[in-house]
Amino acid sequence: MTGEFGGALPAAVEEGVGGFRTTIENTTERGGVNYGEFIEEVRTFMDRARAACPTTELNDDILSRLRAINDLLKGVTIDxxxxPSGTRTDLPARGNIMLPPYTFLDQGADGVVATLRFRRFHLGGNSAVHGGYVGLAVDEVMGLAAGLARGITRTAYLTINYRSVTPLDTDLELKAWVDRTEGRKTFLRATLSDGDRVCADAEALFILLNPGQR
Ligand SMILES: CCCCCCCC(=O)SCCNC(=O)CCNC(=O)[C@H](O)C(C)(C)COP(=O)(O)OP(=O)(O)OC[C@H]1O[C@@H](n2cnc3c(N)ncnc32)[C@H](O)[C@@H]1OP(=O)(O)O
Known part of the structure; x- marks a missing residue:
């Protein structure tokens, strides 16, 4: 991998211990006590950037501030x-700005129930959530359900049926559960609902990674 954030695979993978981060301690200590506030402010920025129609003058002002902020963040970039993005399990969506913020209401080996809220950033059109973001949320939560049931897995396929429009700025419920397992294969199902109305349902296959598999 090349680029500003590139680098070799971590030692855990190179040593054949498995993909993702099986041997690295998951801690909620990284990123500072106000990391959640930082992430939430970035999310607000993303929402407002999507909603804004700035002037050239305002862009100049914002650009100089953003460049200064990006320089600050470059100074604390790590692999x-x-x-902390992705491992702060004390924060919505593990502190990962890529994901729509969700929190678990219930989680176990049989499945998980999460509540989530899409925002202006996730707009597809006409006040509806972009279907790709629905897929992102479903893949994430099904992946966590597969992980709780089996261990470290990757998505082999994911089929989504968009049953009705998914609204922005609404508390939704996402359920994912194990349907059946066959060897390394875990078949899951999921539903995304706005109250009694199903917005989407999905089925997916997750494969348990072999030792050393990326
Ligand atoms: C904690 C964070 C949660 C986040 C969750 C997010 C999860 C993700 O998005 S992961 C990223 C997206 N997925 C990927 O990049 C995966 C890319 N693909 C791969 O790496 C590989 O193809 C992988 C791992 C899925 C399977 O490869 P491999 O380990 O070699 O297994 P392989 O032998 O091909 O298949 C195992 C079994 O699954 C079956 N299988 C594999 N893929 C498929 C498929 N697409 N459809 C149907 N069956 C399949 C095979 O037929 C085989 O079945 P059987 O054992 O009965 O013969």
Whole structure:
């Protein structure tokens, strides 16, 4: 991998211990006590950037501030395995700005129930959530359900049926559960609902990674 954030695979993978971050301690200590506030402010920025129609003058002002902020963040950039984004399990969506913020209402080996809220950033059109973000949320939560049931897995396929429009700025419920398992294969199902109305349902296959598999 090349680029500003690139680098070799972590030692855990190179040593054949398995993909993702099986040997690295998951801690909620990284990123500072106000990391959640930082992430929430970034989310608000993303929402407002999507909603804004700035002037040239305002862009100039914002650009100079953003460049200064990006320089600050570049100074504290680390590799993916130790970055708090994705491992702060005390925060919505593990502190990962890529994901729509969700929190678990229930989780276990049989399945998980999460509540989530899409925002202006996730707009597809006409006040509806972009279908790709629905897929992102479903893949994430099904992946966590597969992980709780089996261990470290990757998505082999994911089929989504968009049953009705998914609204922005609404508390939704996402349920994912194990349907059946066959060897390394875990078949899951999921539903995304706005109250009694199903917005989407999905089925997916997750494969348990072999030792050393990326
Ligand atoms: C904690 C964070 C949660 C986040 C969750 C997010 C999860 C993700 O998004 S992961 C990223 C997206 N997924 C990927 O990038 C995966 C890319 N693909 C791969 O890496 C590989 O193809 C992988 C791992 C899925 C399977 O490869 P491999 O380990 O070699 O297994 P392989 O032998 O091909 O298949 C195992 C079994 O699954 C079956 N299988 C594999 N893929 C498929 C498929 N697409 N459809 C149907 N069956 C399949 C095979 O037929 C085989 O079945 P059987 O054992 O009965 O012969």
């Amino acid at each position: 993916e395995w130790y970055a």
